[in-house]
Amino acid sequence: MNYVTIADNSRVAGDAAAAVGVEGAQHLLILANTLISGNPVAFEAGDNAQSPELDFHNVLIDDNVSTVISGTITANGAPLRGAAAYVDAAAGDYHLSAAGDYHLSAASDAIDAGNNLPPLVDLDGAFRPQGMASDIGAYEFTPVGLSDQTISFDPLPDKLVSDPPFTISATASSGLPVSFVSLTPAVCTVNGNTVTLLTTGTCTIQAAQPGNEIFNPAPPVAQSFAVTSPQKSGQSITFAKPADKRLGDPPFALSASASSGLPVSFTSNTPAVCTINGNTVTLLTTGSCSITATQDGNEIFNPASPVTQSFTISSQGGGGGDEPKVYLPLVAR
Structure with missing residues (x-):
């Protein structure tokens, strides 16, 4: 629960x-x-x-x-x-x-008392967390009158493991500064906006903007790239675009393959919209669901260049009322 x-x-x-x-x-x-x-x-x-x-x-x-x-x-x-x-x-x-x-309400002790577990979207479809941590319960507290913002963070090119540290950049529509964190610290680290490569593999960098007294936090944006070695063989990923879905559709499985024959992993770039467990996608709210397929390589193969696909999750529409619905998070009475 x-x-x-x-x-x-x-x-x-x-x-x-x-x-x-x-x-x-x-x-x-x-x-x-x-x-x-x-x-x-x-x-x-x-x-x-x-x-x-x-x-x-x-x-x-x-x-x-x-x-x-x-x-x-x-x-x-x-x-x-x-x-x-x-x-x-x-x-x-x-x-x-x-x-x-x-x-x-603003006086609730549930605010910022959660543990940031997914799904990072509340019953209204609002992104979690809005503060220092997710809120406890079905609803995330959103201060009244704050404006939304978004992050622009372009894809990053593949790199050789011997390449020197390099800088990255991203902007927020609010004009507030964007911070970066490595989601793969065994492969690459980030200090400020400088990325240092440690070993071959898939490097994933997440850009975030926590908001202020005027702007809500921006949904984080992640970009992945391959860190390769000239001593290893190359490989590529085949990952077809998933079909568009309707909110309330059941979880479904993804499929992708690597030319090396090694298994492919999936990551949701939009965890407020859709989540992934293994190769199973769960839809949380309407919007664009972005998924990246990666293959980290081994002692013979370099990591493959990540492949990202997106699909649209639309509202359920005006059918006869018998469409399945998503009830997590929920309020029980």
Whole structure:
């Protein structure tokens, strides 16, 4: 369970004892970036033959929850306590009142308390993090009145491992300075805007701009290039453009091949729009999904030049209402 808000949860009218109840066989529940509020008990164990187990990773339980655990439960880690401070939580019984507004207000202790795990997009499609770290719960807090910005970072050419350090540049539409970090520090490092090559492989550099009191953080942009040696053989990647998708389409597999016969890896350049686990793509929101295929080489082959393909994720459209939908992150009541 990741980036989930469980608020004022009642399974039937008048039954609002525990936000999460665990019954039956042994269970392992892993919670990350999860926000729980509005129930007297957060977790309740029934008459289980074996004790259920909870793993806490950046979990915030609102101060209005008086008991964290009821019954016999094995807990790994400890949840945070503090104020959820929603914009407007629903009043009264869920079954008798309209749903509330479970976006975070500026006073929420969930802000910047997450661990930056993907998916780095919230229930509204907003990019995470907006601050120093991702927020706990389904919604990322976005200060009102800030302007969006984007980064322009051109592709980088392949290099020889013997090439000297070189400088890179990128610009933000806001005019604010852009910073760089190496996502492959075993292959290349970055100091300021200077890249130093360490060994053969695929070097990936990410450009970021964290925003300020006027601008939201810019979605980061990554560029990859091959670091090669003249003593090794070359190879190339064949990676066809994926078909355009609709938001709500199920995860799907990518396919690419290297002329060397070595396996190809995939990376999402737009983790707020789409994520990749192995060769499986998961769609998070509408927009352009950019994916780079790489092959790092071995003792015989140089790394291949990375190949990037993009496709469009469109909204679901106005069908008969039976289209699949994406519900992560989510608010549960």
